[in-house]
Amino acid sequence: MIDLRRLHVLRAVAHYGTVTAAAQALHFTPSAASQQIRQLSRDLGVDLLEPQGRGVRLTPAAESLLAHADAIQARWEQAELDLRADHGEPAGLLRVAGFTVAVPVLLAPMAARLGELHPRLSVRITEAGVPQSFDLLFEGAVDLVVAEVTPHNPPLSDTRFDQQSLLDDPFDLVVPEGHRLAGRERIELADAAHEPWIAPVPESPCRTHVMSACGAAGFTPEVVHHALDWNVTAHLVANGLGVALIPRLAHLTPHLPITRVRCSGNPHRKLLTVTRGGGHARPAVRAALTQLRELASTAVA
Known part of the structure; x- marks a missing residue:
């Protein structure tokens, strides 16, 4: 045995x-x-x-x-x-984790909705980066994760995790107000090839997305500043220190003198829901996934 x-x-x-x-x-x-x-x-x-x-x-x-x-x-x-099944009614403790942008936009409203719909269900949220989120799932410390796709994620064939697509989060070019590209409805990313750039720090998962989008547009950006937080990036842009690609889900400080411009070719990052293999069948997880899908359907309009 x-x-x-x-x-x-x-x-x-x-x-x-x-x-x-x-x-x-x-x-x-x-x-x-x-x-x-x-x-x-x-x-x-x-x-x-x-x-x-x-x-x-x-x-x-x-x-x-x-x-x-x-x-x-x-x-x-x-x-x-x-x-532990209780006639399919979500109850007990549901532990979820997600990266910084996912918590305020998806996980917090999900938890609020679940609290109203299922009073016997208690939700606990942990902010965690992608590698840590998979570790927490593996350890049994959380039941559901919202993660972004990175080169370091386990492959979809890894049966320990059930990874399902949630939404595509587009990147917008963010420029200072009055910038030559600010008045356009949509741009080719190559139009910003000769601008100074603000990019995520090298260890950030989004660094790969930004550099890949620029590479697909035919150039390597001249990165003059690095930032970990999207709001820090936005403040650097607002002060005229460069341009940046920022995901649309990122909520930026209001009233900054910046403009989001949509990009042709739709550069984006993919967001996933992840459970342990078989974990999606739990009533509480199913209820959470339903709410996340509803929130995702309108999150990046």
Whole structure:
């Protein structure tokens, strides 16, 4: 009989990449996590980890086991849902997470609507970046995530997560009032190729979106300022320090002397809803997904 707790430790090593990181996430010591995997290896009679440089890597046997482990986790999640089912009525605690823009535009109004429709349901919101959101889902700390697509997301084929498209969030070119492009209804992004640019910091997921949009338009922007927050970006634009691509969902400080101009070719980022495999069947999650889809349908008009 496979010990599911030991199997979860192996899944954590695969998810986080090292025994130390997995142990930290599971609140184990590294030695305790290693001991769990060694015991699982003895139980199964196969090696699960092998040396690689100063670390370890999963053996082919471990990779094969994990494919079954992810399916087991999804079935276990479904079993818990079946046992706790309350005639399909959303109730209990629903834990959700999302990145900075998603919280005020999507998650907060979703929670307010759910509170009115389902008084027995309590919603808890956590602001979290994309990598952290997937970690929270994997750990069971949240039930539903709104995330943006980045090159670092797990692939759609990863059965641990159910990733569904929610909406496309267009990027607008934001320029100072009175700028030569401010009066246009729509522009070609290449029209701003020779402008000084304000871009997200290199570690921001949106950095990739901005640079890719400019590259598709045939130029590499001259980035003179970097910002982490969209409102900081908007203030830099307002002071005439450059132009920027800012997603339409981003709520900017009112009355700034700036103008949003729509771009031909529709540069955008994609937003997803993400649950654990099988987790979308929970009544509370289904209710939340319904509200999120309704909010998304009008969010970027």
